[in-house]
Amino acid sequence: MAADGALAIELKGISKAFGPVQANKDINIAVPRGTIHGIIGENGAGKSTLMSILYGFYKADAGQIFIGGKLTAIPDSQSAIRAGIGMVFQHFKLVQNFTVLENVVLGAEEGQLLNTSLAKARKVLEALSRDYELDVDPDALVEDLSVGHQQRVEILKALYRQAEILILDEPTGVLTPAEADHLFRILKGLKEQGKTIILITHKLREIMEATDNVSVMRRGTMVATVKTAETSPEQLAELMVGRKVLLEVEKKPATPGAVVLKVEDLRVNDEHKVERLKGVSFEIRAGEILGIAGVAGNGQSELLAALGGMMRATGKVTLNGADLPLSGKGSDGQSRRRAGIAHVPEDRHHYGLILDFTAWENVAFGYFNEPEYQKNALFMDNEALRADTARKMEKFDVRPPIPGLAAKSFSGGNQQKIVVAREMEQNPDLLLVGQPTRGVDIGAIEFIHNQIIALRDAGKAVLLVSVELDEIMSLSDRIAVMFDGKLMGFRDPEKTDERELGMLMAGMTGKGEAA
Amino acid sequence: MDRLPRWADVVLVPLVSLILAGAISALVLLSIGQSPVEAFNVMVEGALGSAYGWGYTLYYTTSFIFTGLAVTVAFHAGLFNIGGEGQAQLGALGVALVCLSLDWPHWTLALAAATMGAAIFGAAWAAVPAYLQAKRGSHIVITTIMFNYIAAALLVYLLVDVLRPDGQMDPASARFPAGAALPTFSEIPGIRQLYAVMGPDGVQRINSRGEPMYTGVPANVTLFLALAMAVVVWAILWQTRLGYQIRAFGKSEAAARYAGINPVFIIMVAMLLSGALAGMMSVNNVMGEAGRLLQNSSEGAGFIGIAVALMGRNHPLGVVLAALLFGFLYQGGAELGLILQIPPEMRIVVQGLVILFTGALDMMVRMLLTRIFGLFRSQKLGAA
Numbered sequence: 001m002a003a004d005g006a007l008a009i010e011l012k013g014i015s016k017a018f019g020p021v022q023a024n025k026d027i028n029i030a031v032p033r034g035t036i037h038g039i040i041g042e043n044g045a046g047k048s049t050l051m052s053i054l055y056g057f058y059k060a061d062a063g064q065i066f067i068g069g070k071l072t073a074i075p076d077s078q079s080a081i082r083a084g085i086g087m088v089f090q091h092f093k094l095v096q097n098f099t100v101l102e103n104v105v106l107g108a109e110e111g112q113l114l115n116t117s118l119a120k121a122r123k124v125l126e127a128l129s130r131d132y133e134l135d136v137d138p139d140a141l142v143e144d145l146s147v148g149h150q151q152r153v154e155i156l157k158a159l160y161r162q163a164e165i166l167i168l169d170e171p172t173g174v175l176t177p178a179e180a181d182h183l184f185r186i187l188k189g190l191k192e193q194g195k196t197i198i199l200i201t202h203k204l205r206e207i208m209e210a211t212d213n214v215s216v217m218r219r220g221t222m223v224a225t226v227k228t229a230e231t232s233p234e235q236l237a238e239l240m241v242g243r244k245v246l247l248e249v250e251k252k253p254a255t256p257g258a259v260v261l262k263v264e265d266l267r268v269n270d271e272h273k274v275e276r277l278k279g280v281s282f283e284i285r286a287g288e289i290l291g292i293a294g295v296a297g298n299g300q301s302e303l304l305a306a307l308g309g310m311m312r313a314t315g316k317v318t319l320n321g322a323d324l325p326l327s328g329k330g331s332d333g334q335s336r337r338r339a340g341i342a343h344v345p346e347d348r349h350h351y352g353l354i355l356d357f358t359a360w361e362n363v364a365f366g367y368f369n370e371p372e373y374q375k376n377a378l379f380m381d382n383e384a385l386r387a388d389t390a391r392k393m394e395k396f397d398v399r400p401p402i403p404g405l406a407a408k409s410f411s412g413g414n415q416q417k418i419v420v421a422r423e424m425e426q427n428p429d430l431l432l433v434g435q436p437t438r439g440v441d442i443g444a445i446e447f448i449h450n451q452i453i454a455l456r457d458a459g460k461a462v463l464l465v466s467v468e469l470d471e472i473m474s475l476s477d478r479i480a481v482m483f484d485g486k487l488m489g490f491r492d493p494e495k496t497d498e499r500e501l502g503m504l505m506a507g508m509t510g511k512g513e514a515a
Numbered sequence: 516m517d518r519l520p521r522w523a524d525v526v527l528v529p530l531v532s533l534i535l536a537g538a539i540s541a542l543v544l545l546s547i548g549q550s551p552v553e554a555f556n557v558m559v560e561g562a563l564g565s566a567y568g569w570g571y572t573l574y575y576t577t578s579f580i581f582t583g584l585a586v587t588v589a590f591h592a593g594l595f596n597i598g599g600e601g602q603a604q605l606g607a608l609g610v611a612l613v614c615l616s617l618d619w620p621h622w623t624l625a626l627a628a629a630t631m632g633a634a635i636f637g638a639a640w641a642a643v644p645a646y647l648q649a650k651r652g653s654h655i656v657i658t659t660i661m662f663n664y665i666a667a668a669l670l671v672y673l674l675v676d677v678l679r680p681d682g683q684m685d686p687a688s689a690r691f692p693a694g695a696a697l698p699t700f701s702e703i704p705g706i707r708q709l710y711a712v713m714g715p716d717g718v719q720r721i722n723s724r725g726e727p728m729y730t731g732v733p734a735n736v737t738l739f740l741a742l743a744m745a746v747v748v749w750a751i752l753w754q755t756r757l758g759y760q761i762r763a764f765g766k767s768e769a770a771a772r773y774a775g776i777n778p779v780f781i782i783m784v785a786m787l788l789s790g791a792l793a794g795m796m797s798v799n800n801v802m803g804e805a806g807r808l809l810q811n812s813s814e815g816a817g818f819i820g821i822a823v824a825l826m827g828r829n830h831p832l833g834v835v836l837a838a839l840l841f842g843f844l845y846q847g848g849a850e851l852g853l854i855l856q857i858p859p860e861m862r863i864v865v866q867g868l869v870i871l872f873t874g875a876l877d878m879m880v881r882m883l884l885t886r887i888f889g890l891f892r893s894q895k896l897g898a899a
Binding site for chain 2: 019345352356378380
């Protein structure tokens, strides 16, 4: 029972405004049954709003939804589930200390006794995992499962509720390449059984690999729906941004100078006394970008935190030959900045910005002790800060260029530009960059990548941490892969490929090298 | 998501909350057979209709500004200081010790010294919970509440066994020397003339120096100290590096760590400032009004400060306005019991409703207004 031409979902004239912002404008989309339909677009293009309307989180201002040819009202997510729509969120909605079975049943219990539901669910799960390669131990606790398996539980939850239409929101952000491949195999299996899948992503490669049709959104409108086989990544990128985009980063060969950062046997324990960084050693030279690849949660965050002065560590770290204290006095973020280390943190909402602060207040974040921002011994020079912010906003093309606007009012890409501008303009010797383009639109990605390259060409050392392999491969001069708190080895980006890096990321050493 | 315009957030939300609180209060009054209109008139007349009323209203306002500012400073550091009451009581002890220490030649000297004393004692009382929070993570809400009880017990002990002059019956300190008496409004040139125009302001008497004076008008120069402190708090929070760090820490502890802001330092400084402000409130009631240290001198103003800060949106200007409102409610509410046959508990009911609507149910009003504004907007869009 593959695609038979009938439509699983048809949206007609969907519009939704939030105040003055038109998030969705007259959206029309038709998804044939038994296909995988990709939806791509930059951040803020309206993908999530559209899916939230389909799942009953928002009510559309105008427009109609047809499910299986029938006009359907979806006032809440319960109605969406009844209409056969299942949603797999980017951030899983699982109870960590419940078993897989309990999570699947949660909210779909029948009767007063839990056991009957659980017994029934167990049978259904067995059938599902047989049919779709969705094998998960039903009695395992969710907290013990890998991220890839947790995602399978989310899919099982939707299928258990008899979803015919499955929406996946950025499903591969947390997966290794191998896990992502497995996910796509599952999705293809589901498609062959007649399920319809909507895949929301910003990764062009996934669209090309997995989908039958793809719809491109830009600024709240649907700009095109094309057959995947008849398009190219370049064309899709151009549709998304509205202009030609360079997908490949252009850079000159590196000319590494003296060693700037030398890290020896760096170890970090988290607050539960679990060792997260298990003896990491490397060095970065001036004019060189060292990329750290790896699946999120393998110690990269702790590496950045230790070097940025956010976490205590042991080992030996020298910057330009001078020792950096790793705990106690002189190991805080202020001392690191004074020493010449700038840090674009992995999570700009959690660390890099105070969202309620204005842009100019955020430009002082971490640098509030700089003499140029002081009026006198007592007061800060808020005017100088505003002027400095206006200058940085212009140089880094932050839009809108209003220093007094709250950080939360900027788009993800522009928020990140504010952080990058703040850190790079301090002229550091070493730049720590974590996930520089997470949640950043394609146009801004290009800009931020070029800025990182420019800093390298100016003779600075850069430590780049990213879970995006493409980003690591295209920016780095050397690549180190991190797994379980250790570096699995260094690779030359010219002489390696995603397959080899993917193996290392999964903890398997290629070429017989010791871990 | 939909957002309210700024003016609606700052003006309309509190106003609607107040009207709702007033409406419920009216229902309660009706249910006990009283006329809400008459009650409202009595409250306005009693609190604002005479120099006497203003004297009390502004007296309460002064106390509430201090305690409101205390809560505000801590709040910006992400700390909920419930200990204003205890810190104010210790501040009162500081005021009393300073005032009793020598025969003050002039009230300005006494005021400066007593303010310091109040601030130091208040800050010291906040220091222990602050240290426990900063170093050991003991929750500041719990510890400050506990310190309120300890403060009350400590004051009872001191007033009964240490500070009470021999032969005196009630648990209170000796009277402060005349040089430590602060000028009330009827003694300040300018305000005195204004008072004369406004009519009766209490009972006129001849004081010990043979001059006419008014009793029962406790508003005094401390009000100006309170207003000055509002400006100081504003300047610290929004114009200095310290305030910047306090606000950043309060918004996000994780981000503050990234920026290299020392959490222990910020928690300590914010709580010391908060405790000092709460303590300074006692200059108003102990030195400005009572003239000696009495048991439970702060009279719950430390707790009212929480409501004042909440309603004032944790901004010094808002705190001043909210303190004025609560001053009005306090004084007007007291008049209710005097003039109408309304039990004095009624004023607590009214205050409770105001706190409930402006504080706890704030989000309800906000969401309601946001929805109304959203409807309004989409209609405009539809028409366009």
